[in-house]
Amino acid sequence: MAETGVKAGTAPATGDAMPLFYARPEALNPARHGSIGLTARSDFSFARQAHAIPVVASEMPAAMRSYPIVFIGAAKAPVIITGVRQDENLFVDADGKWSAPHYIPAYVRRYPFILAEDPSSAGRLTLCVDRASERVVDQIAASSRDDKVLPFFSGNEPTEATKQALAFCNQFQIDFRATREMVDKIDAHGLFAPRQSKVTLEGGEVLNLTDFQVIDEAAFNKLSDAAFLDLRKSGALSLLYCHLASTNSWTSLVHQASVRKAGG
Numbered sequence: 001m002a003e004t005g006v007k008a009g010t011a012p013a014t015g016d017a018m019p020l021f022y023a024r025p026e027a028l029n030p031a032r033h034g035s036i037g038l039t040a041r042s043d044f045s046f047a048r049q050a051h052a053i054p055v056v057a058s059e060m061p062a063a064m065r066s067y068p069i070v071f072i073g074a075a076k077a078p079v080i081i082t083g084v085r086q087d088e089n090l091f092v093d094a095d096g097k098w099s100a101p102h103y104i105p106a107y108v109r110r111y112p113f114i115l116a117e118d119p120s121s122a123g124r125l126t127l128c129v130d131r132a133s134e135r136v137v138d139q140i141a142a143s144s145r146d147d148k149v150l151p152f153f154s155g156n157e158p159t160e161a162t163k164q165a166l167a168f169c170n171q172f173q174i175d176f177r178a179t180r181e182m183v184d185k186i187d188a189h190g191l192f193a194p195r196q197s198k199v200t201l202e203g204g205e206v207l208n209l210t211d212f213q214v215i216d217e218a219a220f221n222k223l224s225d226a227a228f229l230d231l232r233k234s235g236a237l238s239l240l241y242c243h244l245a246s247t248n249s250w251t252s253l254v255h256q257a258s259v260r261k262a263g264g
Helices: 057-063 106-110 139-143 160-188 217-221 225-234 236-262
Strands: 025-027 036-039 052-054 069-072 077-081 113-117 125-130 136-138 149-151 192-200 206-215
Touching: 025 113, 052 106, 057 077, 057 160, 057 236, 069 236, 077 160, 077 236, 106 160, 113 160, 125 160, 160 225, 160 236, 192 236, 206 236, 225 236
Parallel strands: none
Antiparallel strands: 025 125, 036 136, 036 149, 052 077, 069 077, 069 206, 113 125, 192 206
């Protein structure tokens, strides 16, 4: 795939491991996918078990208001924390709706589309769709259920929905690479440190969240002027400040946990 896979609650996968959510991505083409499309309904059930979701720098100002932002794995991939227990996303309800008014990350909104490397052309990325997604359906079968479907192709030409998906995935890939460069720059200055967080839920239950890294604020404050300027020129300061501000959002997780418990 074109990007590092991340499994909820674990370090990023490497090699041929599938990215989080994706099971059977296929390169879109009219001969193979001319009769299928995407149901228009919004359903985030696929993210219900993801308590750590990748995030890119450009969306961190919005994401930090609802979720703690931490870094996981050897690559120090930035993720938002959406749950206090393994395989539980506190922001997706039983009907597949994302809890309002919380920000829905781009990684989630992109699914079931993704860019992947074209095996026939080195360095070229092609638009793929996860055929395992419940929203990817045959148009004829869906019409019998009165489901509104956005087709992927009209004849041999991509539809507007497919063009929009491609544009979104392209922008995400650009942001993903830019974020990777920022993280590498921060890491080069030795600012990451392992941490764990102790979360006390309403009712007194205490949970320990481990295996993630944060930016060491004390080390950051000791940077030389030259090192600080280097970070500013790289654009990494925004990512850094958003991460530090997001530590206030651990309370959002506690609140969501109490809402989930009260709702049964």
